[in-house]
Amino acid sequence: MKRRLLFYCQHVLGMGHFVRSREIVKGLSNFDVWFVNGGEPVQGLDFPPEVQVVQLPPVSSDPEFQAVRGSHDGIFEERRRILIELLHRVKPQGLIVEMFPFGRRKFAQELIPLLEACDRAQTRTVCSVRDILVAKKDQARHEGQVVDWLNRHFDLVLVHSDWRMQSLEETFTRMPEVTCPIEYTGFVAEAPPRASAPRLTNERPRIVASAGGGRVGFELLNASVQAANLLDGRVAMDVYTGPFLAEDQFQLLSAQSSQWVNVERFAPDFLDRLAAADLLVSMAGYNTCMNILATGIRALVHPFAGNGNDEQLRRARNFERLGLLRVIKDGELNAHLLAERIESTLEAPVGRPIDVDLSGVASTAGKLERWLPYV
Numbered sequence: 001m002k003r004r005l006l007f008y009c010q011h012v013l014g015m016g017h018f019v020r021s022r023e024i025v026k027g028l029s030n031f032d033v034w035f036v037n038g039g040e041p042v043q044g045l046d047f048p049p050e051v052q053v054v055q056l057p058p059v060s061s062d063p064e065f066q067a068v069r070g071s072h073d074g075i076f077e078e079r080r081r082i083l084i085e086l087l088h089r090v091k092p093q094g095l096i097v098e099m100f101p102f103g104r105r106k107f108a109q110e111l112i113p114l115l116e117a118c119d120r121a122q123t124r125t126v127c128s129v130r131d132i133l134v135a136k137k138d139q140a141r142h143e144g145q146v147v148d149w150l151n152r153h154f155d156l157v158l159v160h161s162d163w164r165m166q167s168l169e170e171t172f173t174r175m176p177e178v179t180c181p182i183e184y185t186g187f188v189a190e191a192p193p194r195a196s197a198p199r200l201t202n203e204r205p206r207i208v209a210s211a212g213g214g215r216v217g218f219e220l221l222n223a224s225v226q227a228a229n230l231l232d233g234r235v236a237m238d239v240y241t242g243p244f245l246a247e248d249q250f251q252l253l254s255a256q257s258s259q260w261v262n263v264e265r266f267a268p269d270f271l272d273r274l275a276a277a278d279l280l281v282s283m284a285g286y287n288t289c290m291n292i293l294a295t296g297i298r299a300l301v302h303p304f305a306g307n308g309n310d311e312q313l314r315r316a317r318n319f320e321r322l323g324l325l326r327v328i329k330d331g332e333l334n335a336h337l338l339a340e341r342i343e344s345t346l347e348a349p350v351g352r353p354i355d356v357d358l359s360g361v362a363s364t365a366g367k368l369e370r371w372l373p374y375v
Contacts, residue, residue, distance in 0.1 A: 010038035012061035014213035131161035186357030214242025226335035
C-alpha cells in the first residue's frame with residue numbers, strides 16, 4: 001500500500017509556486033497524493049490522474065502584495081474546516097506545506113490549526129521552500145516567528161536549491177536556530193526536451209516573451225511587442241501573457257499583433273517552444289530561471305520588484321554574474337532601447353553550461369520516501 005501525502009500550495013499573485021509544486025507532485029508516483037490548491041485554478045496545467053486535487057475557495061493578492069482577496073468574509077473559516085476534515089478523512093503519513101512559515105503569514109490562521117492537528121495525529125510535516133526569500137520590513141521579528149513555528153510544528157525543511165549557487169542562509173539569518181533537519185534537494189526544474197539547445201540559424205530569430213501568470217508584467221510584454229514591431233521583420237516573437245492577465249491588457253497586446261508577433265495566453269508545451277527559440281524576454285521568477293538553465297536559451301529579464309520585493313532581482317543578478325542572462329534595467333523598459341538590447345543579445349554567444357543541480361524533483365521524492373514511515 002502506498003503512503004498517503006497531503007501537499008498544500010498557496011499561490012497568490014503569479015503561478016510560480018503552483019508550477020513548482022506541481023512539478024514536485026508529478027515525481028511522487030510512489031505516494032498517494034492529495035494536492036490542495038489554495039489559489040485560483042490554473043487551466044491547462046493538469047496533474048497525473050492518480051493525484052487527487054482539492055480546490056479550496058481561492059484566495060489571491062493584489063499586484064503589490066498589500067491585500068489578500070477572497071470570495072467572501074468567512075473564507076478562512078471555511079478553508080480551515082475543509083483542511084481539518086481532509087486531514088481526518090485521508091489520515092496521511094505526511095503533510096507538505098509549500099513556503100509557510102517562511103512566507104504566507106496571512107495564512108497562519110488556517111495552517112497553524114492544521115499543523116496542530118497533525119501534531120495530535122502524529123502526522124509528519126515538512127516545509128517545501130524555494131531558494132530565495134523576500135525581505136520583510138520587520139525582518140528580526142519575522143525570523144523569530146518563523147523559527148518558533150518551525151521548531152514547534154515541522155519535522156523537516158526541504159530547500160529547493162543548489163546550495164553551491166544559492167543558500168537559504170543568504171536571505172534567512174537564523175537557520176542555525178532551527179532544530180528540525182534542513183536538506184537541499186537541488187533546483188526543481190521541468191525535464192528539458194530532448195532537442196538540443198537553441199541555436200541561431202539563417203532564418204529569422206524567434207523570440208519568446210512571457211510574464212508567468214500574468215497578474216504583473218504587462219509593461220514588459222507591451223514593450224516587447226512594440227520592440228518586435230520596430231525591428232520590422234528582423235525577428236519573430238511569440239508572446240505568452242499568462243492566464244491571469246487582465247482582459248483589457250490582453251486585448252491591447254493582441255491589437256498590436258502582426259505577421260511577426262503572435263499573442264497567446266498560455267502554452268501547455270511552453271518549454272518545448274522555448275527550446276526551439278533563440279531568445280527569452282521575461283521576468284526572473286524561479287521557474288523562468290529554471291527554464292533558462294534547462295534549455296540554455298539566451299535571456300533578457302526584467303525582475304519583478306513590487307512592494308520592495310527583491311527576490312527576483314537577487315536571482316537575476318546571480319544568473320547574470322554567471323553569464324546565464326542579461327538584466328533589463330527599469331530605464332530600458334521602452335520599445336527602442338529594448339529593441340537594441342534584443343539585437344545585441346542575439347548577437348552574443350550563448351552562455352556556457354554550468355554545473356548546477358537540477359535534480360530537485362527526484363531528490364525530493366527520494367528524501368520523502370526515506371523520511372515518511374510505513375503504517
